[in-house]
Each structure stands twice: as C-alpha cells, then as structure tokens.
Amino acid sequence: GSAEMGIVGGGKDAPGVSTYVGNTRDSSVEFNNDFTLTVVGSGQTDSGLSFGISVDFSTDAEPNENGNVALDNEAVFISGDFGTLTLGEIDGAVDKRLTEAHNAVGQYSIGDDETVHAGYQGSYGDAAYDNQILRYDYSFGDFGFSASMELNDDKGTTPATADDADNGYALAISYNTDMGGVGLGFGLGYQYLEAGIGGWAPGNLSDYGFAGWAAGTEVDIIAATVSADFNNGFKAGFEYSNYDPSGAGNSDVDHYAIGLGYTMDALSVGASYGKFDTSGDDADGWALTAAYDLGGGAAIVAGYSDSDVDNNDGDYETYSLGVAMSF
Amino acid sequence: GSAEMGIVGGGKDAPGVSTYVGNTRDSSVEFNNDFTLTVVGSGQTDSGLSFGISVDFSTDAEPNENGNVALDNEAVFISGDFGTLTLGEIDGAVDKRLTEAHNAVGQYSIGDDETVHAGYQGSYGDAAYDNQILRYDYSFGDFGFSASMELNDDKGTTPATADDADNGYALAISYNTDMGGVGLGFGLGYQYLEAGIGGWAPGNLSDYGFAGWAAGTEVDIIAATVSADFNNGFKAGFEYSNYDPSGAGNSDVDHYAIGLGYTMDALSVGASYGKFDTSGDDADGWALTAAYDLGGGAAIVAGYSDSDVDNNDGDYETYSLGVAMSF
Amino acid sequence: GSAEMGIVGGGKDAPGVSTYVGNTRDSSVEFNNDFTLTVVGSGQTDSGLSFGISVDFSTDAEPNENGNVALDNEAVFISGDFGTLTLGEIDGAVDKRLTEAHNAVGQYSIGDDETVHAGYQGSYGDAAYDNQILRYDYSFGDFGFSASMELNDDKGTTPATADDADNGYALAISYNTDMGGVGLGFGLGYQYLEAGIGGWAPGNLSDYGFAGWAAGTEVDIIAATVSADFNNGFKAGFEYSNYDPSGAGNSDVDHYAIGLGYTMDALSVGASYGKFDTSGDDADGWALTAAYDLGGGAAIVAGYSDSDVDNNDGDYETYSLGVAMSF
Incomplete structure (x- = not known):
C-alpha cells in the first residue's frame, strides 16, 4: 500500500482533473491525505x-472529508505461453507500450x-x-506487442439518445535497446475510437474548456514515444x-511533449x-517535480504546474507539497 | 477471494436483475470483471x-467503470450449544434450509x-x-431447524407515507438422508410478510413488469424442495x-422449478x-450453464438464459462467457 | 477489527446523530450490525x-441494508524526536488532550x-x-501539548455563495498525575473557528433544532476536563x-457534563x-451504559439515553442492546 499527506493548492480556475479543484473565486490551498491499498490474488x-487479480482500494472524493472507498485499477488477468490477457480498468495497448514524457522522467x-x-496527454x-x-500483450526479446479493445456499452442516458458509437481498439509495439551506454525505448501505436454522447477531446482539453468533437466523430490516433536513460542520473522522454x-469542419490535433x-x-x-496544437486555439502546460528520498519508503515530494490556453486567461497553476509513503 | 473476467450480454429488454442490463434499444455485449474479497473475523x-463476522468486499455498479466498493453479505454470528444466532444480510430461514433447483445443480x-x-425464484x-x-439455526443429526425475522424499519419516504408493515418471519426444517446410494435432501418452510410501500411480488416478477401486490397485503408463503445427488455425476433438484x-382480488401464485x-x-x-403460475399472465424462464475446470481454482464458465412472459414479447435473453477464479 | 450485532431503537423524534434515526411517527426498533476493519501501514x-497510516473500513448507512464501505478516521502520520505530525480525519488538539466525561467512564x-x-459534547x-x-503532538513526562489546524476549503455550493470563513485552529495541554492512589487527568484547551455556510452550533444542538450561529460568526472556545480513576472500580469525569x-445579538453558550x-x-x-446552557432555551441529556464482558473480546452491551430540550417536547429516547466483538 501507499499513503500521502500534505497540501495541494492552486489558482481559482484549475479544473477538476485531479486532487485540486479551483473554486473559481480565488487561489486556495487545502490539506490532502490519500491512501491506496493494493490487493492481489493469483493462482x-x-x-x-x-491467473490473478489486482485491485486498489483507495479514497475517492479527496480532498474532501470522509470519502467512500473506490476501487481503482481493478484488473483480472490470465497468462501463459500465448501471452497475457487482461481485463479491467487498465491501459489500452498504446498507453501500455508507449512511455510518455513524464513517465520517462519517473517522478510524481x-x-x-x-x-x-x-x-498533458497520458491515455x-x-x-x-x-x-x-x-x-492482449506479447513479448519476444526486446520487442513487445499489445492489442486492446474497449466496448461501447451502448447505453444512452435515455432510450431516445442511445449511444451507438463503435467499439474502440488499439495496437502498439515497443522496442528497448542499449546504444553506447544509453538505454533507449521506442513505442509506436495506433488507436481508433468513435466519440460517444458528450463528445470527445484529447488529453485534458475538455477540462480546459475545449468543445471536443461531437458524438459520432471517428478519431484515428497515431502516437510515438522515445525515452532515454543516460545512466548518469539524467533521463529524458519525448x-x-x-x-x-x-467529419466536415473537424481538423487534426497534434500533441507533443518533452520531459x-x-x-x-x-x-x-x-x-x-x-x-x-489545434487548428484554432492551442493549449500548453508544464510541470516541475522534485523529490527527496527519506529512505524506508518515505519521500518528500513537491510539484508545480501551470497551463496556458489561447484566448483563455485562466488562473490554472497548481502546486503540492507533502510526504509520500509506501509500505 | 474470487474474481471473474469475461463478457456478459443479451437482449434489449433484460431487466437489471444482475450484471447485464438491457438498453431497451438493441442487443448488446459488454465486458465484465468482478472481484470479491471476503474478510472473516472470529473469537x-x-x-x-x-463469535465472528464475515463480510464481502466487492464491486458494485459493474459492468460500468470504476464502481465503489460495496459490502455484501455482511453477517455477525454467535454460536454455542444453544445453536447459532446470525444477524446481517443473510438468508432467511426458508432460504437457508431449502435447496433451490439451480443450487442442487451447483453451477453458476x-x-x-x-x-x-x-x-427464477431464489429468496x-x-x-x-x-x-x-x-x-437462529439448530441442527440435530440429519435434521436442521431455522427460524428468522426481518424487522420492518417503519421508515416511509415521507412522514405522510410511513411504512407500517408487519415484521416478517420464517420457519423451516431440513432433512438429509441416503437412499440406495442416492443422497437426498428435503426442505420445508413457511414464511410471512406484509408488503410495504412499493408493494411486493415473488421472485424477479416485478423486474419483468408484474405489478406486485399493494402495500398492506399480507403474504403467506409455503415452500418445499427436494434435491438428489446420484453419486454418478448426475444431480437434480425440484x-x-x-x-x-x-386482500380481495388478489390470487395465489404458484412457483415450481426443476434442475x-x-x-x-x-x-x-x-x-x-x-x-x-398466476391467475393472470404466467412467467417462465430457463438457463443453461457449463463449466470447464482448469484446476488451481480457475474455471471457464458459460451461461445462457431466456424468459417468456405472457402477453409481453420482450427480448430477455442473457448470456455470459468468462473465466472464474478463486484464491 | 471489530463487529457488533443487536438492536437499536427509540423515540420518533430522535435525530440522525448516530445509528438510530427516529421516523417522526412512532417509536421503533431496528436490527443493527456493524463492522470495522482497521488497516495499518508503517515504516x-x-x-x-x-511514518504510517491508519484507516478504518466500515459500513455506512447502517442500519439500512447493504451500505457502501466508508473510510473513517483515515490518518497519515510522521513521527520523530520533534513530536508527531498527523493529518486526516482526526481529533483536533482540544479533543486530543481533554478527556470528556463519558470517555472517563470508558463505556460504549x-x-x-x-x-x-x-x-452531549464531544468534539x-x-x-x-x-x-x-x-x-502536532508533543509529550514531555506527564505533560502533553497539541496544536491543530483545520483549513476552510473555501468552497461554496455556488460561486455566488463562496465560503470564505477563516481557518480553524486549536491549542491544548494535558497533565496526568497520581494523588493519594487516585489517578488524575487534567486538560485545558482553546479553539477558534468561523462559522461557514450553514452556520455552526456546539455539540449535537443543530440536530436538536437549535438554529446555530450564522455564517461569519467567529467562535472562541475554552474547555477544561478533569478525570479520575479511583483504582477501586470507580471512575469519574467532569x-x-x-x-x-x-456578532451583535449572539450570546455565550456554556456546556458542562459529568460521568x-x-x-x-x-x-x-x-x-x-x-x-x-444558552441565553435562550437549554438542552440537556443523560445516558446509561452497561457491559458484561464474555471474555475473548466479546461483550454484551446495553445503552439508554434521553434528552430534554426547553420548549421542545420531543420523544428523544434511544436504546440499544447487543453483542460487541473485537478480533
């Protein structure tokens, strides 16, 4: 299990993407404590x-009081020579095989x-x-292959607005190698989805006021990542x-990130x-993280982020400081 | 603990009795994963x-994403020469002592x-x-006796509609014997309840559109079961x-089932x-189950059911296929 | 962990302070079972x-059926020569250092x-x-010192009614000594808060119909307790x-209790x-508890309480009888 204690805070317009939610009125800072208990069973x-299951018991509704317990990352798997089949609240194939910039850095x-x-774009x-x-995952030497599927449950909020979007699927490969003492990781993936009721937008864009593509829009996603461990303390990712x-009138969106x-x-x-990078307004953001390892599973961790959205002068900064513990 | 992964699906009119819920629009299939962690304490x-407690932590709201954790089957007991007293979300006396047809078959x-x-009728x-x-349970040799009570909490949704139904109670006996190499189980029970606000109907009938008896209707239930294990691979239940x-205008309902x-x-x-078998429309249904034991606690399990309600041409079939695991 | 089974009941006007809630119509009695599983991690x-975490998994929504699991008393701490820093759903400094009358008695x-x-007043x-x-807690010999803070999250139900109350804080000291064979404990504390949206009233008063002080009212609290263990079976607390x-028109409230x-x-x-003791209507209440220890962690426990509010002739009595178990 793991636990955290500390403060989170930020600007009044920070959307509810994670722990801190702005109050639309002024900057604020709040206490935050969280815990996660991971239960694993296998046979x-x-x-x-x-075969086995892994599930996280954790608080929801933090930083407010007395949250219920939420199950997170529940996943059941069965594995053999044929590879591994996993079902649950897991990464799709692209997210599994690619290493995003902030994951290459490896801090939180x-x-x-x-x-x-x-x-930020992470899933x-x-x-x-x-x-x-x-x-489905399969590895052979330094190569890895994954394919995944997410079914549209075909449930509308009312019968009249039934959600009949296509199922989504994804394919991705990864390759790890060592070149002149530098550990390199490459990932390449393709994913398809059809926007359901409520539309769809990449990353956190809909939290930052972007309209998203309307229901029925079919989206093709191509993604690639490169990560490097220089084995001298430096790590990098792109x-x-x-x-x-x-759909007529819809334009491509490009995303790139570096860490x-x-x-x-x-x-x-x-x-x-x-x-x-969209055909209209662009959105970008950056984050700084720092950690001091106290040993024994405890670390002091600090984070800061800010966002910039074209033609949207919001107060989006967030920060946090606290102790992270693992048991 | 136990876990499951697989698909569930079925017709558009399948009511929300269990995992699969029809969307009223067309047939559908969904991923489903579930887990149950049973915590036991005793002294x-x-x-x-x-004395002790048993409680199941399990997901609710599946097959949708990220359910909260629900406590299920929470029960506290104290046991001695006098018998066993259990309080919680448990079977009443009749359900405890009788073996329904699908339980005699023993598959899921x-x-x-x-x-x-x-x-289906199961509780x-x-x-x-x-x-x-x-x-309260008491056993003497091959005989078993149980008595149970369920209090009406006397809580209406508003003071004006206070629910003042009688408390419910139940009595039942069971007898197990061996006759010519065939293991036989007999159960006989009586139960009483008064329909509260919202009315009451047996089995899953209210999920299938039956009106149920109005609040204040007193219902006497008599039930009997016979189960047989032929010790050659065959099992049967009735x-x-x-x-x-x-109440004037209310008529008896008979239920029978075979497995x-x-x-x-x-x-x-x-x-x-x-x-x-009601005085008006009848409702019947059937189910097929199959399991292939993989050993070590894992099994491939499949199920199918369909329902037929008089003057109600719904698309009620359900099916599921997956892997069940126990740890 | 711990568990309870038994009955709870009482008058029709008992507010929803704890397990039993009156139905406003007549007296009632209900089954109740509860369990708490405490998970602890440390390093x-x-x-x-x-450092470590402690969290209770327990049922909510009892005595109704099938509650979700609630996290209660979640707390993360880090401790060293400097003292102990704890964050979570914990006692403030005054509640930590003072021993209320019913806690001095030590029954439940x-x-x-x-x-x-x-x-009753307890927090x-x-x-x-x-x-x-x-x-923050620090102990030196028989003395103990605590300071605590509770941040106003500054979240209104709507932006228009943002809750900008001050943060709350508390300071308290305790001293334990032995005088002529009698164990004595003293506590003294000060706490400050500003009533947020919804107002604030001491103890259970708002549950018993008291209006509370309006948002923006600043409240200074001074509290003192004395507890005694006569080491002959008798214990007492005050x-x-x-x-x-x-605020103009607001008057002091005094509270005293003895056990x-x-x-x-x-x-x-x-x-x-x-x-x-308020400037207007007064409220008082009393409780009787009895326990018979069965050994091995089990005890039969009984409780009774009644309340008396000036100019409010409610039926507030509550009672309970059951078995409490710890594992």
Missing part, C-alpha cells in the same frame, strides 16, 4: 496458466501536478466509453501524437512540457 | 461460545444467467424490508412454493427451468 | 523518523447512546469545515466548555449527564 491452472507529486495541466484514446479494457477526426529528469543521491528533479 | 468467549456463471430469468420472502435478517396474498446437472471429469453442465 | 526513514454501546443525546470546534485536520461567539462509572468483575455500568 495457477493445472496446465500452467497463471501528491497533487499529480505533472498530469493535470492543459498540455490517448482510452476511457472513451466505460474504461473497461481488454488487452512523445508525439496525432488525432485525426472524421527531462535528473537524480543525484537522494534528490531528484524533473521538468516536463506539453502542447496541443 | 471465542471464556464460556466457549464462538459470471453473468448469473441462472438466477436472472423470469422463472422466498426475504428482503421484503431492509434485508437485515436475524436467524422446488415448489406457493404465495397466498390477503439437472451432470459432471464428467473437468466438464460440468447444467440446466434449470422455472415457472410462476 | 521508518533512514534517519529514524517513523452499539447504538452510541452515550453520544447522541442533546446534552469542541472540530469538523467545522471538511474535518481534515493537521495536528468537563466544562464555553463558546463565545462574535461516573463502576466496574466489578465482568460487569461494568456507567452514567453520564450533560447540559448546554
């Missing part, structure tokens, strides 16, 4: 297939500042429907993705920047 | 009484297809109020119950059929 | 600081009868905002607190009485 069939904060800004076309994904919508991290003894720092 | 008093599916059809008069039941309502199962090595198959 | 940094019931009456100015409290509101308990072999009994 093996007579023919040697392994208790307010998730590195993932909440307007320039490609996943969770377009009910976020229940079936994924990601690119393109979102190609169907850089450095670790020296107990201290590590990181920075990441991302941008969505 | 012993100085005088030798044993990840979509609970065997319990969702219109001809007699339990859960007419708040589903908190106090039950159940009968009668629902006798008070048959066969196990050969790792494969087992089962079938069950049930029917509600 | 140690390289420099010797200890499954319906929490001893804490639900109109004369001073805690939970005025979101009940997330950061507290508490006093004063609530001094700002007495006696234990002989397996049997223990307790009584407590408390009163809120």
Whole structure:
C-alpha cells in the first residue's frame, strides 16, 4: 500500500482533473491525505496458466472529508505461453507500450501536478466509453506487442439518445535497446475510437474548456514515444501524437511533449512540457517535480504546474507539497 | 477471494436483475470483471461460545467503470450449544434450509444467467424490508431447524407515507438422508410478510413488469424442495412454493422449478427451468450453464438464459462467457 | 477489527446523530450490525523518523441494508524526536488532550447512546469545515501539548455563495498525575473557528433544532476536563466548555457534563449527564451504559439515553442492546 499527506493548492480556475479543484473565486490551498491499498490474488491452472487479480482500494472524493472507498485499477488477468490477457480498468495497448514524457522522467507529486495541466496527454484514446479494457500483450526479446479493445456499452442516458458509437481498439509495439551506454525505448501505436454522447477531446482539453468533437466523430490516433536513460542520473522522454477526426469542419490535433529528469543521491528533479496544437486555439502546460528520498519508503515530494490556453486567461497553476509513503 | 473476467450480454429488454442490463434499444455485449474479497473475523468467549463476522468486499455498479466498493453479505454470528444466532444480510430461514433447483445443480456463471430469468425464484420472502435478517439455526443429526425475522424499519419516504408493515418471519426444517446410494435432501418452510410501500411480488416478477401486490397485503408463503445427488455425476433438484396474498382480488401464485446437472471429469453442465403460475399472465424462464475446470481454482464458465412472459414479447435473453477464479 | 450485532431503537423524534434515526411517527426498533476493519501501514526513514497510516473500513448507512464501505478516521502520520505530525480525519488538539466525561467512564454501546443525546459534547470546534485536520503532538513526562489546524476549503455550493470563513485552529495541554492512589487527568484547551455556510452550533444542538450561529460568526472556545480513576472500580469525569461567539445579538453558550462509572468483575455500568446552557432555551441529556464482558473480546452491551430540550417536547429516547466483538 501507499499513503500521502500534505497540501495541494492552486489558482481559482484549475479544473477538476485531479486532487485540486479551483473554486473559481480565488487561489486556495487545502490539506490532502490519500491512501491506496493494493490487493492481489493469483493462482495457477493445472496446465500452467497463471491467473490473478489486482485491485486498489483507495479514497475517492479527496480532498474532501470522509470519502467512500473506490476501487481503482481493478484488473483480472490470465497468462501463459500465448501471452497475457487482461481485463479491467487498465491501459489500452498504446498507453501500455508507449512511455510518455513524464513517465520517462519517473517522478510524481501528491497533487499529480505533472498530469493535470492543459498540455498533458497520458491515455490517448482510452476511457472513451466505460474504461473497461481488454488487452492482449506479447513479448519476444526486446520487442513487445499489445492489442486492446474497449466496448461501447451502448447505453444512452435515455432510450431516445442511445449511444451507438463503435467499439474502440488499439495496437502498439515497443522496442528497448542499449546504444553506447544509453538505454533507449521506442513505442509506436495506433488507436481508433468513435466519440460517444458528450463528445470527445484529447488529453485534458475538455477540462480546459475545449468543445471536443461531437458524438459520432471517428478519431484515428497515431502516437510515438522515445525515452532515454543516460545512466548518469539524467533521463529524458519525448512523445508525439496525432488525432485525426472524421467529419466536415473537424481538423487534426497534434500533441507533443518533452520531459527531462535528473537524480543525484537522494534528490531528484524533473521538468516536463506539453502542447496541443489545434487548428484554432492551442493549449500548453508544464510541470516541475522534485523529490527527496527519506529512505524506508518515505519521500518528500513537491510539484508545480501551470497551463496556458489561447484566448483563455485562466488562473490554472497548481502546486503540492507533502510526504509520500509506501509500505 | 474470487474474481471473474469475461463478457456478459443479451437482449434489449433484460431487466437489471444482475450484471447485464438491457438498453431497451438493441442487443448488446459488454465486458465484465468482478472481484470479491471476503474478510472473516472470529473469537471465542471464556464460556466457549464462538463469535465472528464475515463480510464481502466487492464491486458494485459493474459492468460500468470504476464502481465503489460495496459490502455484501455482511453477517455477525454467535454460536454455542444453544445453536447459532446470525444477524446481517443473510438468508432467511426458508432460504437457508431449502435447496433451490439451480443450487442442487451447483453451477453458476459470471453473468448469473441462472438466477436472472423470469422463472427464477431464489429468496422466498426475504428482503421484503431492509434485508437485515436475524436467524437462529439448530441442527440435530440429519435434521436442521431455522427460524428468522426481518424487522420492518417503519421508515416511509415521507412522514405522510410511513411504512407500517408487519415484521416478517420464517420457519423451516431440513432433512438429509441416503437412499440406495442416492443422497437426498428435503426442505420445508413457511414464511410471512406484509408488503410495504412499493408493494411486493415473488421472485424477479416485478423486474419483468408484474405489478406486485399493494402495500398492506399480507403474504403467506409455503415452500418445499427436494434435491438428489446420484453419486454418478448426475444431480437434480425440484422446488415448489406457493404465495397466498390477503386482500380481495388478489390470487395465489404458484412457483415450481426443476434442475439437472451432470459432471464428467473437468466438464460440468447444467440446466434449470422455472415457472410462476398466476391467475393472470404466467412467467417462465430457463438457463443453461457449463463449466470447464482448469484446476488451481480457475474455471471457464458459460451461461445462457431466456424468459417468456405472457402477453409481453420482450427480448430477455442473457448470456455470459468468462473465466472464474478463486484464491 | 471489530463487529457488533443487536438492536437499536427509540423515540420518533430522535435525530440522525448516530445509528438510530427516529421516523417522526412512532417509536421503533431496528436490527443493527456493524463492522470495522482497521488497516495499518508503517515504516521508518533512514534517519529514524517513523511514518504510517491508519484507516478504518466500515459500513455506512447502517442500519439500512447493504451500505457502501466508508473510510473513517483515515490518518497519515510522521513521527520523530520533534513530536508527531498527523493529518486526516482526526481529533483536533482540544479533543486530543481533554478527556470528556463519558470517555472517563470508558463505556460504549452499539447504538452510541452515550453520544447522541442533546446534552452531549464531544468534539469542541472540530469538523467545522471538511474535518481534515493537521495536528502536532508533543509529550514531555506527564505533560502533553497539541496544536491543530483545520483549513476552510473555501468552497461554496455556488460561486455566488463562496465560503470564505477563516481557518480553524486549536491549542491544548494535558497533565496526568497520581494523588493519594487516585489517578488524575487534567486538560485545558482553546479553539477558534468561523462559522461557514450553514452556520455552526456546539455539540449535537443543530440536530436538536437549535438554529446555530450564522455564517461569519467567529467562535472562541475554552474547555477544561478533569478525570479520575479511583483504582477501586470507580471512575469519574467532569468537563466544562464555553463558546463565545462574535456578532451583535449572539450570546455565550456554556456546556458542562459529568460521568461516573463502576466496574466489578465482568460487569461494568456507567452514567453520564450533560447540559448546554444558552441565553435562550437549554438542552440537556443523560445516558446509561452497561457491559458484561464474555471474555475473548466479546461483550454484551446495553445503552439508554434521553434528552430534554426547553420548549421542545420531543420523544428523544434511544436504546440499544447487543453483542460487541473485537478480533
């Protein structure tokens, strides 16, 4: 399990992407404590297939009082020579095989500042429907292959507005190698989805006021990432993705992001920047993270992010400071 | 603990009895994953009484994303020479002592297809109020006796419509014997309830559009079951119950069901059929289940059910296919 | 973990302070079962600081059926020579250092009868905002010191009614000593809060129909307690607190309470009485508790309370009887 305690805060317009939510009135700071208990079960069939489940018990509704317990990242798998089949609230194939810039840096904060800004993209076309994904993984040497599917549950809010979007699917490959002492990782993926009721927009854009593509729009996503570990304390990552919508009047969106991290003894720092380039307004954002390892599973972690959206002068900064613990 | 992964699906009119819910528009299929973690605590008093609690943590709101955690089957007990007293979300006396047809078969599916059809009856008069039941059990040799009570909490949705239904109670006996190599189980029970606000109907009937008896209707239930294990792979069960309502214009409802199962090595198959015979429209339904045991606690399980309601041409079929795991 | 089973009941006007809620129509009795599972995690940094989390999984919405799981008393701490810093749903400094009359008695019931009456006061100015409290504790010999803070999250129900109340804070000290064979405990504390949207009233007063002070009222709280263990089976406690509101037309509220308990072999009994003395109507209440220890962690526990509010002739009595278990 893991736990966090500290403060989260930020500007009045920060959308509810993660822990901190702006109050639209002025800047604010709040206490935040969180915990996650991961329960794992596993077994093996007579023919040697392994199977199991992993599920996180964690608080929801933080930073408010007394949240219910939410199940997060619930996943059931069965694995054998044929590969691994996993069903649950998991990454789709593209998100599984690609390493986004901030993951290449490998740091986090208790307010998730590195993932909440307007320039962040972290799950490609996943969770377009009910976020229940079936994924198949297969590895051979340094190569990995994944394919995934997310079914549209075909449930409208009323019968009259039934959601008959296509199912989504994704394909991706990864390749890891070592070149002159630098560990390199490459990922390439394709994903398809059809926007359901409520529309769809990449990344956090809809939280930042972007309209999104209307229901029925078919979106093709192509994405590639490169990550590097220089084995001298420095790490770096780069990601690119393109979102190609169907429909007259809809235009491509490009996203790119870069991240850089450095670790020296107990201290590590990181920075990441991302941008969505649309035919109209653009959105970008950046984040700084720092961690000081106290040993024994505890670390002091700090994060900061800010966002910039064209023609939208919001107060979007977020910050957090606290202690992260793992048990 | 246990877990499941697979697909559930069915017709557009399938009511929300269990995992799969029809969308009223067309047939559909959905991913489903579930898990249950059972927590047990127990102790012993100085005088030798044993006591304990059992509670299931499981997902609710599946097959949708990210359900909260629900407590299910929470029960606290204290046990001694006098018998066992249990309080919680448990079977009433009749459901405890009788073995319904599909339980005699002893199979299940990840979509609970065997319990969702219109001809299924599985809990007699339990859960007419708040589903908190106090039950006393006593066994002597092959005989078992149970008595239970469910209090009407006397809570209306508004003071003006206070629910002042009687408390419910139930009495039942069971007898197990062996006759010519065939294991036989007999159960006989009586249960009483008064319909509260919202009325009451047996089995899944209200989910299939039956009106139910109005608030204030007193219902006497008599039920009997016979189950047989032929010890050659075949198992069978038969159940009968009668629902006798008070009130002018209300008529008896009869329910009967039959089940048959066969196990050969790792494969087992089962079938069950049930029917509600009312003075007006009848409802019946049937289910097929199959399981292939992979060993180590894992099994591939499949289920199918369909329902037939007089003068109601709904598309009620359900099916499921997946892997069930226990740890 | 712990569990309870039994009945709770009482008068029609008992407010929803704890397990039993009156139905406004007539007296009622209900089954109640509850369980709490406490999960604890802890670790140690390289420099010797200890850290950890404690969280209770328990049912909510009892005594109704099938509650969700609620996280209660979630707290994360880090501790060292400097003292202990704790963040979560915890006691504020005053509640931590002072021993209320019913706590000095040290008994409880499954319906929490001893804490639900109109004369009960148990948390001073805690939970005025979101009940997330950061507290610092330091002990030196028989003395203890605590300081705590609760941030106003500054969230209104709408932007137009933003809640900009001050943050709350609290300071308290405790001293334990032995005088002529009698164990004595003293506590003294000060707390400040500003009433947010919805106003604020001490103790359970708002549940018993008191209007509370309007948003923006600043409240100074001074409190003192004395507890005594006579080491012959008798225990006693006394508490006093004063609530001094700002604002024209607002008047002080005084609260005092006294408790007495006696234990002989397996049997223990307790009584407590408390009163809120306001410039207008007064409210008082009293409770009786009894427990018979069965050994092994099980006890039969009974409780009774009644309340008396000036000019409010409600039927406020509550009672409970059951078995409490710990594992």
